[in-house]
Amino acid sequence: MALLEVRGLTTCFFLRRGIVQAVNDVSFSVNTGETLGLVGESGSGKSITSLSILRLVPAPGRILSGTVTFDGVDLLALSEKEMRKYRGCQLSMILQDPLSSLNPVFSIGDQVGEGIVIHDNLKGNQLRQRVVKLLRWVGIPAAEARVDDYPHQFSGGMRQRVVGAVCLACRPRFLIADEPTTSLDVTIQMQYLNLLKDIQKREQLAMLFVTHDFGIVAKMCDHVAVMYAGRIVERAEVRAIFDRPLHPYTKALMSSVPKVEERVERLVGIEGQPPTLLNLPPGCSFLPRCPEKTAKCSSEEFPPEIELAGNHSVRCWHYV
């Protein structure tokens, strides 16, 4: 059985101007020791999906329906107090920008240890030892000496490692990584991804990796789900999606990044803008930008999920 199973998750934001359907009937599952990549452009709803799993959707957003089953327990049905026991301890999330995720007025030791204080109730020297061990684990050099230093005294890559230590302090079983390398230098990115992969293998973590970069997907993920305008439009194993992308959006995303070995005459982008999720019109949301549209596509309904061979499913009128 999957460690985390999301079924029919729908999260909306209620604004004066209308309703933003940030997450629309999203379903996926992640097994222990495996990584699911959640791919899409900015504004596709990936981050809100992550926040919905942890029930940290900011107002005026609300989770309207669906289930998030973690190890058999529906997280959406818990009370806030019960949910807090899961956060940090069973599930955790690495945020995108390490500079703003760390509180500037507390030392890194304090922040790494906070989760331990909350969940495991350690104090004093025991706590400190564990914090130093964690820092070493994520590769902070001279951890013993630097445990009382402040975030602004570290470089970007180091800070993101500290954030990693913060999130893994209580040995969670499920980790969401929300574009953790986007604000890092390219040279540091690889190091960080390797670190994450190591940790995952050692701890047998189930990971949800949110990104817009297919390169990272190829490196880190076992399965992929592609999101567009709040919905999952394609889902497959990594191999399958690279061999045979089905949805036009997936194809467009992959081809828009030029590969180093090929000569490129023109950069291929995707025409148009990502749709505003405010008061979304019915029907296929990719239609205005789709280079492969046909007569079938002008239906008023969103295409249903069609499952093809080998656990590869897609929501596109071409395959209905």
Next chain:
Amino acid sequence: MRVAQRWADAADRRAVALREIKSELRRWPWLAIVILAGFLFVAAFPGLLTPYDAHEMNLTDRLRPPLAEEAGRLYVLGTDTLGRDLLTRILYGARVSLIIVGFGLLFGGGIGLTVGIVSGYVGGKLDVVLMRLTDCFMALPTLLIALVFVVAVGPGLQTLMLAIALVVWSRFSRIIRSEVLMLKQRDFVLQAKVAGCSSLRIMLVHVLPNVLNTFIVICSLQVSQLILAEATLSFLGAGVPPPTPTWGNMVADGKDYITSAWWIAVFPGVALGLVVFSFNTLGDWLRDRLDPKLRQL
């Protein structure tokens, strides 16, 4: 059919535009704007709203309460210790406040603007010295400096204006300087230099217009404080001397009659509060619209 469609579209666009203008205007601070418009109007044309003169004494009508009628003369807000109509004095008092604060602000703001531009643009030792000077002036208690000034030189309109200018300039220079430092990096300044413009010309023609935004915001944020400062000085007897009406010295006059003729002190204070509140609100709003970086002010 196509023509009809185009007309319909145009009508739609007009409707949308109108709606957008309306929602934009709804966010303006109307109460503050109305009060301030009233204030400016009153300061400019006090005579239009009252038949009385601000100095006209009627000793038989001393200390009359609001809405009192004496021999056919209606005193809307009552009279003061010398029988002068309170409403009239409040209206003329607006003019005095405006003049003092207006000139003081322009003068002091002008100095601050100049210091800020020169300091930021020229840089180097001059910058260091000017900024140190600015910090010193900002650290000093403005009311007390103004007090010493006025007590030493003697009260009067010009003295007050100078005192206000003296204490307000430092509020401008540091912020303007930051703006100038950022502007210095911009390409159009470089272009001007390449074209052979003198530093003076660059400062006047290129830098100055671009810092006016910030200048206006700071002005609007300072006005309310300056009005309060002038009123406080007048209240303490270190401001505009009687018989010229200013809201501060009117409250001072009313202080001793607070139990018997409360209106003399109350109404000028209400006027003060309303105007200061409006300037504060307008200043905050302008700042949020034009230059949110100044939030910590």
Next chain:
Amino acid sequence: MSRYLAARVLQGIVTLLVLITLVFILTRVIGDPVDLLLPDSATPEERDRMIHKLGLDRPFYVQYAEYIGGLLRGDVGDSLKFNRPVTELFLERFPNTVRLALVTIFIAMVLGFTMGMLSATHRGSRLDTLFRALSVIGMSAPSFWVGLMLLLVFAVWLGIFPVAKAEGPAAYVLPAFTWSLFTLAGIARLVRSSMIEALDSEYVKLARIKGASPNRVVWKHCLRNALIPVVTFAGMQMAFLFAGSVVIESIFAWPGIGRLIYQGIIGRDYPLVQGCVLIVGFIIVTMSLAVDILYAYIDPRIRYAGGRR
């Protein structure tokens, strides 16, 4: 850190020098002390004698040197009306003002902080709107008028508090509350906005991810970040507070230094006013320095960077 401190102390000394020189220029160079001391009917001989007595016929730099010398000795001049050194008069009345000031600061901080926190945690509610309106009013209303109104309503009409200086804690309420109004409103606004900024920040999000309870989030994470701008503001208010003492003490007849300065103004006793301002200036500069040191302690970014960001 010590580099920062040294720079700040130097700044303070320079500020004092600027103040001292400014006062000197204002009174001796621009103003005419002789006119202030003698009646208009004085003869030219009397004027000359006064000029010589005050030492005003000597060159400016000599006068300045004497002036500085006097200041270093703690001599800021003698009051005309009281005929005693200003320093003495000041020190006699200073404790009264300090007592009132302490109560005022306490009220401002406690009430202001509470209002700000409640506003921030109940953002958008009617309570929030009420508090925000009160803050704007508090920053707009002229303190002398508010003081008079409170006096009128609570002391004269309702008789709850004493009208003029009396003994006992009841006498402190009205003047302290009036005096604190502006600072209180300012603190409330600042606390509200910096708390909201902290509550919306990414690090609070991470804290929630860790499983922190709302209490922990507010009291541990937000508070310290919210304090920083408040301390700066409170520091800046110090100068304002002293200026306000003149008004407050004159209205409530409080026997402190504010009233002393007020008497100096009314009586055209310029050496008294000048002397008091110099002493107050000194106090303010010293207190600002203390505040900056406190600031460095709260915000570690300054401690290690050796300067303000």
